[in-house]
Amino acid sequence: MRADAQRNAEKLRTAAAELFQERGLQVPLKEIARRAGVSHGTLYNLFGTREALIDEVVTDLAADRLDEAAEHALSLEDAWEGFAYYIETVCELQATDPALADVLSGRYPGAERLMALCDRAHDASTRIIERAQQAGALRPDFTGEDLLFVFGTNALLTRAAADAAPDAWRRGVAFVLDGLRTQAAQKPLPVGPLTPQQMYDVMGRLSGTP
Amino acid sequence: MRADAQRNAEKLRTAAAELFQERGLQVPLKEIARRAGVSHGTLYNLFGTREALIDEVVTDLAADRLDEAAEHALSLEDAWEGFAYYIETVCELQATDPALADVLSGRYPGAERLMALCDRAHDASTRIIERAQQAGALRPDFTGEDLLFVFGTNALLTRAAADAAPDAWRRGVAFVLDGLRTQAAQKPLPVGPLTPQQMYDVMGRLSGTP
DNA sequence: GAGTAAGTTGACCCCAGGGTCAAAATGACT
DNA sequence: AGTCATTTTGACCCTGGGGTCAACTTACTC
Numbered sequence: 185m186r187a188d189a190q191r192n193a194e195k196l197r198t199a200a201a202e203l204f205q206e207r208g209l210q211v212p213l214k215e216i217a218r219r220a221g222v223s224h225g226t227l228y229n230l231f232g233t234r235e236a237l238i239d240e241v242v243t244d245l246a247a248d249r250l251d252e253a254a255e256h257a258l259s260l261e262d263a264w265e266g267f268a269y270y271i272e273t274v275c276e277l278q279a280t281d282p283a284l285a286d287v288l289s290g291r292y293p294g295a296e297r298l299m300a301l302c303d304r305a306h307d308a309s310t311r312i313i314e315r316a317q318q319a320g321a322l323r324p325d326f327t328g329e330d331l332l333f334v335f336g337t338n339a340l341l342t343r344a345a346a347d348a349a350p351d352a353w354r355r356g357v358a359f360v361l362d363g364l365r366t367q368a369a370q371k372p373l374p375v376g377p378l379t380p381q382q383m384y385d386v387m388g389r390l391s392g393t394p
Numbered sequence: 395m396r397a398d399a400q401r402n403a404e405k406l407r408t409a410a411a412e413l414f415q416e417r418g419l420q421v422p423l424k425e426i427a428r429r430a431g432v433s434h435g436t437l438y439n440l441f442g443t444r445e446a447l448i449d450e451v452v453t454d455l456a457a458d459r460l461d462e463a464a465e466h467a468l469s470l471e472d473a474w475e476g477f478a479y480y481i482e483t484v485c486e487l488q489a490t491d492p493a494l495a496d497v498l499s500g501r502y503p504g505a506e507r508l509m510a511l512c513d514r515a516h517d518a519s520t521r522i523i524e525r526a527q528q529a530g531a532l533r534p535d536f537t538g539e540d541l542l543f544v545f546g547t548n549a550l551l552t553r554a555a556a557d558a559a560p561d562a563w564r565r566g567v568a569f570v571l572d573g574l575r576t577q578a579a580q581k582p583l584p585v586g587p588l589t590p591q592q593m594y595d596v597m598g599r600l601s602g603t604p
Numbered sequence: 605g606a607g608t609a610a611g612t613t614g615a616c617c618c619c620a621g622g623g624t625c626a627a628a629a630t631g632a633c634t
Numbered sequence: 635a636g637t638c639a640t641t642t643t644g645a646c647c648c649t650g651g652g653g654t655c656a657a658c659t660t661a662c663t664c
Contacts (some may be wrong), residue, residue: 186631186640212621223643333566337547348595354584356543362580363573370572374564385558396610396661422651433613
């Protein structure tokens with residue numbers, strides 16, 4: 185790869201990282217090129233697709249944050265505290281970083297590394313959930329897919345409320361957490377959890393990906 | 395108004411009602427005209443704006459359903475049952491009718507009758523909430539604005555899941571309801587409720603209206 | 605049944621986003 | 635310095651939404 189191409193790729197990565205974090209993963213590619221001071225043709229030439237760009241730019245940052253949250257959650261003595269910490273922290277990350285919100289509530293089949301990260305995050309969630317359930321604190325009918333739903337709704341709400349009420353999500357999360365404790369459960373849930381395939385479809389629609 | 399104009403307006407109302415219910419209030423106006431078998435120019439001529447069309451076509455249907463749900467909720471002996479019934483019923487309406495979902499999670503300042511309906515629905519919600527709180531069943535820190543948030547997120551989720559998992563919303567609602575009972579409340583909520591003005595802004599962003 | 609106001613039409617404009625590609629520019633190697 | 639492969643550019647195309655309006659058509663009235 186020629187030196188100028190290297191430089192342009194770097195400029196594009198920087199611009200994309202900024203815009204993704206400011207406005208989410210659907211930001212127009214032409215705008216990224218504009219901010220990088222480069223023709224949009226160059227962006228297509230160097231990255232080809234939006235998902236490839238996302239994969240390069242977003243994955244590592246997101247991975248660091250999510251892994252750290254999961255690790256800390258599991259390190260807490262109290263299993264419920266760990267579970268609550270995880271949810272609150274991830275929701276807070278979503279509130280402050282639209283890119284991360286999209287990662288968790290979207291579907292980017294072309295972004296391989298990102299998908300791997302999602303799988304890893306899902307595994308970590310499952311561990312955190314199961315630990316809290318084994319400790320008797322978290323209701324046993326709650327699943328990793330349900331948690332994804334929580335993150336999905338939180339992504340939408342935090343984005344909608346980012347300007348007018350940037351902390352509003354904390355109320356919603358508090359209500360949900362209170363409903364997830366074992367002693368809050370009243371009767372069997374009306375329907376079973378989603379299968380991974382259903383989840384995949386739903387995520388696609390949540391983010392507008394067909 | 396000439397007879398043919400009457401007829402066309404009627405055809406447009408019918409087509410709009412169908413498409414709104416099938417696909418939500420953002421359906422392209424040109425598509426409504428197409429289904430009505432009429433030029434889109436005629437649509438603009440007869441209704442002017444999307445909101446005017448919405449106001450004529452959606453308001454009464456929505457009003458019937460919402461009023462009935464509220465009335466029945468208040469008629470139930472048990473205040474908590476009434477509250478739960480109201481939430482479940484409205485969420486179910488949203489799941490089966492995208493138009494209604496948009497009504498409750500959107501903002502249509504130009505649709506005067508619709509706005510009046512929203513105010514009425516909000517009042518009814520407040521009454522249902524307060525009754526359940528006075529009975530000691532619903533946590534006292536829950537407000538009508540919080541309920542709107544519940545409906546807003548439910549609207550988006552039901553739409554995303556409509557094909558893959560049309561009943562998924564029931565799980566989410568069950569979790570939330572369990573978190574709203576008085577005995578579920580654990581500690582003071584981290585932030586206060588939204589003001590109506592904040593709510594208005596957030597709703598605008600939820601539905602994509604600027 | 606002729607005249608006229610009312611209504612309809614569809615071609616046309618705008619904008620924004622995705623995406624392509626021939627031609628121009630430029631880096632790198634000899 | 636000359637050559638050539640690589641890279642960049644921006645004009646261009648497409649889609650799909652909103653919206654307008656001059657010219658046409660039609661319903662009503664006398």
